[in-house]
Amino acid sequence: MTVAKTLLDQPRRQVQVFFHHVESGLRPSSHELASKIQVAQAVAALIGGNYEGELETQRPPKGCLYLVPSDTLPSLASAHRLGVHTRDDLFGGVVPFPFVASKVISHPLLSHSTSAPAGWSAGFAEQVKSAVLPGYSVFSIDDARLASARLLAQGSVRLKDPGGVGGVGQWVVSSGAELEALLKEIANEALWRRGLVLERNLREVVTHSVGQVQVGEWLATYHGVQHTTPNHTRAAVYGGSELVVVRGGFDALMQLPLESATRLAVEQAMRYHAAALAAFGGMFMSRSNYDVAQGLDESGQWRSGVLEQSWRIGGASGAEIAALRAFAADPQLQRVRASTCERYGGTSAVPAGAWVLFDGIDERVGRITKYAMATDHVHA
Structure with missing residues (x-):
């Protein structure tokens, strides 16, 4: 049941608004958590609901629920388990696969035969080609080297861990030697599972x-x-x-x-x-x-x-x-x-x-x- 329908059919006070920590990384620091809770409380007031604190996923509440997650919900199944079915049920978003919420979707693969996560859309990268900077998304060290060589021919390259926030997990290289040194420092199996973004660096x-x-x-x-x-x-x-x-x-x-x-x-x-x-x-x-x-x-x-x-x-x-x-x-x-x-x-x-x-x-x-x-x- 969505919030929009509930607001028409039931007393507004029955809408329960919860903050929900998505287990996708580090727990927010105290200032991040406090700020997000302030936003969640304000959202509750806007929809005429009651702010109920952080959601206890082991004991989901009954009745109408509105969620303010700390991050994008990483699958439709996880959203449905939390009672989130439409955009009227949350402040944020829901994606069908975790990688869709990351920077990795913005750029094409080197070729159709290159490995990519299940659910990858080659068509999306083609549709947004004119809306993004030149770049590639890669899921192996060999592809990172090849993509870097193509981009370095026109200038320095910015590399991004697709899960980084606020500029964290970004590096700029100007040569193949700098790339190799960086890959020795950052590359591991977990990185290649989530991918690496390489794109034209700007000043x-x-x-x-x-x-x-x-x-x-x-x-x-x-x-x-x-x-x-x-x-x-x-x-x-x-x-x-x-x-x-x-x-x-x-x-x-x-x-x-x-x-x-x-x-x-x-x-x-x-x-x-x-x-x-x-x-x-x-x-x-x-x-x-x-x-x-x-x-x-x-x-x-x-x-x-x-x-x-x-x-x-x-x-x-x-x-x-x-x-x-x-x-x-x-x-x-x-x-x-x-x-x-x-x-x-x-x-x-x-x-x-x-x-x-x-x-x-x-x-x-x-x-x-x-x-x-x-x-x-x-x-x-």
């Missing part, structure tokens, strides 16, 4: 965020940019997102007077989104976000392409929910500017009216402040 990069989110009756779509901030080691890490959010779907977003580079980023994200739904049967999502990189390759050619997809709660979700809250509170509101901000160390000033997602000491990254807000309201 002077601007990363656009394009996405859509639906919670209950509230639907919003956006474009924006990411920015970085220094962490405690002075490394540049994700520092937040600035989004322009419209009420409605991609058609409403495309009606805005977008700059040409931004319009291209939105078009590429839309192409990727539609191709994924067509290629991987059964998948669905209520939250989608696409990172689109625009910059120069080593020849000086300007390029634009989707780097990765996110069909799960993410770094921009605070801004997404802040926008949905604004739309829910004001039926005439058509557009807002929403943002998330992450700052490390010391005491960070939080703007008046901001929604504080976390402000304290995290066991992995130290002192961090995270908040979200919606401003610049535009009415019909």
Whole structure:
């Protein structure tokens, strides 16, 4: 039974909203977990439900359930076991095979005879070819060498562990010797099972965020940019997102007077989104976000392409929910500017009216402040 049907047929208070940790990697750190729980609580308020804490999968609740998973649900069967059957049942997404949620789907194999996971879609890579950067996905060390040789002929190559998040698990090589040294360091059976992405490396990069989110009756779509901030080691890490959010779907977003580079980023994200739904049967999502990189390759050619997809709660979700809250509170509101901000160390000033997602000491990254807000309201 979906949330949408339940909201019509039963008292809203019967909707039970749970956070669910997906066993796909490290458990979130304290600041990540606290932020996601804040989002889950806000989602519960938007759909008129009760936030019930973390789901106990050994004793699934009865009645109507709405889930906020920590990651994309990795199969239709696992989703169904949790009571998730449509996008009205969760904040995030469901894929038919685990690899579909990773970066590995974005690029083609070297040839049709190259090994790939069950469920691989050669057609998807072909459909999104004009929406991504030049690159390959490989599942063996020999294919990594061959793909690297092809790409190195035109400049440096970025290698990505397809399960990495926030820039973790990425390396740049400029020669075959650098590749061999890197493979000695990172290659193992687990890596080749999940694959490795090789793609054209860019400089002077601007990363656009394009996405859509639906919670209950509230639907919003956006474009924006990411920015970085220094962490405690002075490394540049994700520092937040600035989004322009419209009420409605991609058609409403495309009606805005977008700059040409931004319009291209939105078009590429839309192409990727539609191709994924067509290629991987059964998948669905209520939250989608696409990172689109625009910059120069080593020849000086300007390029634009989707780097990765996110069909799960993410770094921009605070801004997404802040926008949905604004739309829910004001039926005439058509557009807002929403943002998330992450700052490390010391005491960070939080703007008046901001929604504080976390402000304290995290066991992995130290002192961090995270908040979200919606401003610049535009009415019909």
